[in-house]
Amino acid sequence: MRPHLVAAGIEHYFAVVIGGDDLPAKKPDPAPLRHVAAVFGIPTSRLLMVGDSGNDVEAARGAGCPVLVVPYGYREGKPVHDLKADGIVESVDDVADRVRYVAPASQ
Numbered sequence: 001m002r003p004h005l006v007a008a009g010i011e012h013y014f015a016v017v018i019g020g021d022d023l024p025a026k027k028p029d030p031a032p033l034r035h036v037a038a039v040f041g042i043p044t045s046r047l048l049m050v051g052d053s054g055n056d057v058e059a060a061r062g063a064g065c066p067v068l069v070v071p072y073g074y075r076e077g078k079p080v081h082d083l084k085a086d087g088i089v090e091s092v093d094d095v096a097d098r099v100r101y102v103a104p105a106s107q
Contacts (some may be wrong), residue, residue, distance in 0.1 A: 012058045016040070028055040030062030037063070050095055068098060 001019035016039050018032060025031035027035025030044075036043045042063035049060035069085040070092065080088055089095050089103035 028058035028062065030059050030064075033059055033063035035064055037065075048095075048099060050089070050092060051085075054078055056085055057085050060085075068095060 002017055003012065005014060005017065011017075016036065018036060020026055020057060023032050023035055023073055033047060033049060034044055037047045040047070044063040046064050047063070047065045049056055049063075049065045049067040051057065051060070051067060052070050054076055055074075057067050057069065059065075066106070067085045068087045068089050069080055069083050070081040070089055
């Protein structure tokens with residue numbers, strides 16, 4: 001993961017990078033998403049998973065995260081419309097158009 005970000009010249013945009021081999025549990029286990037939420041100090045319900053496979057959707061559902069999928073990538077041969085995600089975005093560039101900020105409730 002990190003080498004790809006470095007090669008693209010965008011690694012400085014990411015405060016945290018967690019790859020598939022960085023934690024003991026791997027998707028579809030929801031533990032990696034729970035870990036990311038804990039690092040940022042947010043509930044998993046405020047964490048958005050963007051993925052390309054059934055494993056991504058299953059991990060997000062298990063963690064209680066909303067999930068968007070892209071119509072390209074791994075998908076295990078399943079049509080993207082069969083992944084039961086919250087939505088489909090044509091590319092990662094389109095994610096920002098689907099997300100809106102909702103301030104956390106006061107405690």
